[in-house]
Amino acid sequence: MTITSDGPAVSPHNTPRGPAPKSRGFFSLVLEALVTQRIVLLGVLIVLVLIIMSVLDGMGMLSGAFNADYLAAALINLVPLAMLGLAQLLVILSGLGGIDLSVGSMVSLTGVIFGFAYGIWGWEFFPALMLAILAGAACGAINGSLVSYVGFPPLIATLATYYAFRSIALVISNQKPVNSIEIQNFYSAAQAIELPLIGGSLPLVPLGIFTFLIPCVIVVWLLLNKTGFGQRVYALGTNNVAAIWSGINVKTNRMAVYVLSGVISGLVAVVTVAQFASARPDAGTSGNGMALPSITIAVLGGVAIMGGIGRVSGIVLATLLIVWVNAGILLAFPGNDGTQFQLLALGLVLILASLLNGLTKRKYGGI
């Protein structure tokens, strides 16, 4: 049986994001790229920040020099922030309201455990590192099983463990930083180094970038883009039910995402111990904690809070933007004012980014 019909019926509600008609102006194309390609927007914003700060520097309005050395030194803050941003990326991508409020508490708790092992019990570095990773994985597994197997909304599960891990960290450390000569010497792991070969002409870059951040970025990128696991994470974030019907083991995969978030938190804990030269039991929870900034990074990086959309490059660029904006603010508003204006910047950026995400979804059907 054959049918003569007038061609495919195209649903009018879902305009395809196909190639744009040629008649469209340059500016509308640029605008669409800025709004729909988060990477482009972040790149433009980073360049803008650099230009504005350089101009201010040139006019002598900053309290210090905004130069390559300063920018490179600021990267020390990039390491924990970007890594936890990656943790949130994994968790939020997996959908069903995925979010991890407990990352800060996990950093505190695994940091204390690492501090004990490395500083007090006299373990070698690598066994202590492995212990921190394992402890993080165990914490993440608690979150993961609550979410995945018992069916807790992630917000609630990780709110509960936020309280619990934070409490345990403070109780086992007797509310005092874990400290010893070994830990103080461990500060060297956080120092800035000169790059080999070409390093002479470049500013000193914090060691943690190479030892922790870059490997972590590469591993998460490979996981999400080059492995079946990554495809499954995107699948279950896009449509959990369809993932089940496709034969994907959604429970194990979702569990794995939370475990990974714990593992990354464990690594961040080690980085933080090095930075502070002590294992503080409130390292990840003091002030606003680490959860809020990491979620901000994820949203700014274009991760859709409903799951299924988000990329590693977005996280890295978003962190870079935040870190350099913060560094710039510290020069423009010295002292206490600086930290306060950082709060304002973080808040405004988050609100604008999320409103933009909403607009993107409405107008262009995706990010």
Added chain:
Amino acid sequence: MSPALTPPATEPSAPARPDQPVLRLEMRGIVKSFGGVRAIRHADIAVSPGSVHALVGENGAGKSTLIKIIAGAERADSGSIEFDGKPVSIASTSDAIELGVQTVYQEPQLFPELSVAENVFVGRELKRGLRVDWSGQADQMHELLATVGLPDRIATSLVGTLSIAQQQQVSIAKALAGEASVLILDEPSAILTDSEIDVLFAVIRRLSSSGVAIIYISHRLDELFRIADEVTVMRDGETITTKPIGELTVRQIAELMVGGVLTEARSTEDVAAGDTVLELDALSREPRFVDISLKVHAGEIVGLYGLVGSGAGTIADVIYGMDKPTDGRILVRGKPVTISKPGQAKKLGIHLLPANRSAQGSFSFQSIAFNITIGELALLSKLPGWVTKRREREIARDFIKRLAVKTPSEKQPLTAMSGGNAQKVVLARQLVKRPAILVLVEPTQGVDVGAKEEIHRIISGLANEGTAVLVVTSDLGEVLRISDKILVIRAGRIAAEFGEDATQVEILAAAAGDAGESGGTA
């Protein structure tokens, strides 16, 4: 002539109604675009009070947009709307509700955590001072439930605990609580069993005789002859014609919808049946179904015909490991197997196309390539656990070609596609690795006529290549057209078995059985 397109002989067309002097609703020259895409080029429709006006058209013809405009959910770009002879403007859902336009959507728009009574009155609660007038509502509930054929005691049940059919009846009660003058029913029968449809039609007749103008949208053309007075056909965003139902046949309506001529149906090619690949031995999942035994051979298409709620769908769930049997065995190539999750089913070569495409099949904003390959990630690279984009692209392009998916690129998101094309993509996912056993549940639900035909051809082709196919469907035309063998499921049991020479009447009689009695009295 294809059996699906024969008007059923059992139901006479609705009697002609006396002329109505004033039209309840008249829309002229309606135009609506979405971001440059013309959803409606030109639509005219006129509905009289006390009549049932059917609106039909293929997916994407503009029906849903048109009713959204009536219901105030969308605003027309141009055109006029008159209500009882007076021009009106409908800018929001509340404007429409004020005019008495009530809509019952295909998916019941209800609140599972609230009681039936609250659902019915939500948004227009009766008030006594500041408070909700619970006793006033209780009084009206009694009447409303009687009108839609639900028992009184259901008023306090949580909607989440009701069956789909009951939820739809609640939706209608909800629409009636708002003093409906125009009632829009968007494919109400799509998810109902035949006996439930009888109840629905009785309710519709009762309402139309009390003067409500009813706009009825359906894909099941045969049922229009039981319920509609007039038919408006839409095609490519235009209203093609409006005629009294008595002047049309199913075939004529179908031809108007597709804008061409339907040629003769073909029958399945006969293939020498091979070995038994799938066997169910006294399989039960109480209370959904009991004692189901059947065999599917290589190269054979077995049709499992059952109305929604008959238990046929649950049989597919159990075969695919989405539900657990309470008794009996499943045998694959003669060996008893336990299947407790879809992953195990797939290892045994059992693939399944789920019934509800958007909920169970689509990864909507992911690319077509993603959607095709996500079920068989192991094929995307030689390294275990690894995937390569190149391989993903190759597989996707291959299937886009083989299944004639209409798309400019495999990178398009699934959201950008029409129902039929999206269904082909989800079907392709089941074929990436050649299935030994393919279970298809409602493979062409919500798919336009052209794509339906193509999907049937694909299924036949698969069987010709040796796949054992089990089609679970509530579409009588479909089961007749593609099956080598038909099993009719009624109330969880095999009610009858037919070969290729089955007739529509025999199958329908077997499926409806004594269930027809309870429906007929409503």
Added chain:
Amino acid sequence: MTIDQRSAPAAAQRATARRILPPPVTGQEIVLVGVIAVLWILLGLFTPAFLSPSSIQPLLVSVAPVALIGVGMTFIIITAGIDVSVAGAIMLCAVITAKSLVDSNLPLLPAVGLSIAVGLALGMLNGVLTAYGRVHAIIITFGTANVFQFLALRVFGSSTVNGIPSTFDVFGRGEAGRTLGIPHSFAITVLVVAAGWWYLRHTAGGRHLFAIGGNANAARLAGIKVQPRVMMAYGLTGALVGLASCFFIASGTSTLDQAVGSGQELAVIAATVIGGTSILGGRGSVIGTLLGAVLVQTVTSGVTQLGWPTQLANLFVGIFIIVAVGTDLLRERARRKA
């Protein structure tokens, strides 16, 4: 079509009306009352001082702000939203109010009014952004939390607010804050909870919040003005934050430091969730929230009185959240299987 109103016999009518009335409690409340009773008895046995007025009164005073904000949070969570900007909002309301007490020595009512007005404005900002921005509430309120905190710190300058007059002592822990032994702040809280309970159960507006949380799209189609209603829930929370800020000012000495409000957003959410309100929306109870707040405070106070490390209280809070939500989940699962 019209439905003719038939007059049923009055008694039968009342019976039917009762049948379609939503139940007064949703299930978790009774369990919570039991758990709290058991805890109080156990704590009374181990530390006899626990059941004395001098121990219970401060406990109720510290319950008050959490439960008060919890009423608003319950409204918000019923609509399937959330507000994590509460801590920042408390900080801003408290510092503005405290400063105006110090600088212009405002009398009680204008000061309370000012605090509520500031809170309402902040809540409405959240409400507008959430309702009209089509962005998930958690993200928006994370953002506004930072902005509120920034503004509060600017008002603080770089120090604490000192020399606050005793205007708010009627909300405090002292003798002035009690009538017949009942702390005023707690009494106000109970009244607000009662009003919230009545609103949610008996008015169309209250029922609409449940409808919105259950299925926002269906609510819109049913003609409910979803956005204004959602906005109202955030506005209410803001106003209650304003009132609660007065309690926070009163609970300290004459000094307000920058840590005011810190961590309260999670404490309020914890109380709400322990009280049986579903984070997914459509279900919840303000009475449960009050009980949740009492439970959390009982544990905090109990841990201190038992001489355990104070920080251990948070572990119990975490465990309570898991147990409360977990039993609810298992109950739901059992119901679905049946």
